[in-house]
Amino acid sequence: xxxxxxxxxxxxxxxxxxxxxxxxxxxxxxxxxxxxxxxxxxxxxxxxxxxxxxxxxxxxxxxxxxxxxxxxxxxxxxxxxxxxxxxxxxxxxxxxxxxxxxxxxxxxxxxxxxxxxxxxxxxxxxxxxxxxxxxxxxxxxxxxxxxxxxxxxxxxxxxxxxxxxxxxxxxxxxxxxxxxxxxxxxxxxxxxxxxxxxxxxxxxxxxxxxxxxxxxxxxxxxxxxxxxxxxxxxxxxxxxxxxxxxxxxxxxxxxxxxxxxxxxxxxxxxxxxxxxxxxxxxxxxxxxxxxxxxxxxxxxxxxxxxxxxxxxxxxxxxxxxxxxxxxxxxxxxxxxxxxxxxxxxxxxxxxxxxxxxxxxxx
Ligand SMILES: Cc1ncc(C[n+]2csc(CCOP(=O)(O)OP(=O)(O)O)c2C)c(N)n1
Numbered sequence: 001x002x003x004x005x006x007x008x009x010x011x012x013x014x015x016x017x018x019x020x021x022x023x024x025x026x027x028x029x030x031x032x033x034x035x036x037x038x039x040x041x042x043x044x045x046x047x048x049x050x051x052x053x054x055x056x057x058x059x060x061x062x063x064x065x066x067x068x069x070x071x072x073x074x075x076x077x078x079x080x081x082x083x084x085x086x087x088x089x090x091x092x093x094x095x096x097x098x099x100x101x102x103x104x105x106x107x108x109x110x111x112x113x114x115x116x117x118x119x120x121x122x123x124x125x126x127x128x129x130x131x132x133x134x135x136x137x138x139x140x141x142x143x144x145x146x147x148x149x150x151x152x153x154x155x156x157x158x159x160x161x162x163x164x165x166x167x168x169x170x171x172x173x174x175x176x177x178x179x180x181x182x183x184x185x186x187x188x189x190x191x192x193x194x195x196x197x198x199x200x201x202x203x204x205x206x207x208x209x210x211x212x213x214x215x216x217x218x219x220x221x222x223x224x225x226x227x228x229x230x231x232x233x234x235x236x237x238x239x240x241x242x243x244x245x246x247x248x249x250x251x252x253x254x255x256x257x258x259x260x261x262x263x264x265x266x267x268x269x270x271x272x273x274x275x276x277x278x279x280x281x282x283x284x285x286x287x288x289x290x291x292x293x294x295x296x297x298x299x300x301x302x303x304x305x306x307x308x309x310x311x312x313x314x315x316x317x318x319x320x321x322x323x324x325x326x327x328x329x330x331x332x333x334x335x336x337x338x339x340x341x342x343x344x345x346x347x348x349x350x351x352x353x354x355x356x357x358x359x360x361x362x
Pocket of ligand 1: 156186
């Protein structure tokens, strides 16, 4: 079959200079030039801009609440919070359509919320209850909702990558225009599965978006200590001839625009794209992370100053998309949703022992 030549995707044009942008930041801010930030997107209406903020706030409050219930012993096992990375998840997932697939790793609550999965059932999964999305048997790292095409939640670093390629291969075989998006961290790029999957995805021209959330650390290891090229991923895909788009992961609109362009291209041409969002987790790797001692306080503070839960609503106010009272109402409605989710989880039964071996594929 003759292939039409695919256009090369580029993030150029996604960022527009602003006269009174924030003060430039140092290189330690992951190389992102904060003096160039996008204006509010022209392609999104006010209700969508507002919905994106609601989802970001929902993730933040969900995560904070999970942290509290972990300390109380109501949530057990591992808990990897997404606090700080909300703009990336929302910018990446909101432009997907319902027929598209998402595969992700253990830092998955934010992705699940962004996908619009039932907050009650995500929370119940956290609490290990049988009303949870994985019937309480998966927990925090294994959120799964096949009808919504949310295919996990995977605890093994890099394991989700070949699964995503398999889903994309099936779509290619069935000649659909469905896009598969797979999330992973910078640490996963050192796994063999990453290179194997990239290679085959390129050879077979699979319709998959490789979405890397580069938060600069894999557990306690700074990316520069474990990767030959450090935090620079610009030519990471050279060997596979896959386009790379690098975007500011603290800017929800920049992520959304870059991702929308990538989705359009993958849908039309069926070839893989690699997106790198530069972001940061504000808290430890997981609740087992003893005090986050491998990061300099000043580095964390620098990133916290770019908290998307502060900068984005500020922009919405500046551009007249919302009023202060809209934001107050929103905050109350998000709190009510989280409170209801906790109540639902607390009041749900544990999985029955008789179901222990159900759904085991062996
Ligand atoms: C194959 C494998 N090796 C090691 C681990 C332990 N582990 C869990 S998370 C993690 C760090 C991964 O970091 P990254 O991919 O950057 O994602 P992030 O946690 O920063 O979101 C490691 C090494 C694992 N789960 N699986």
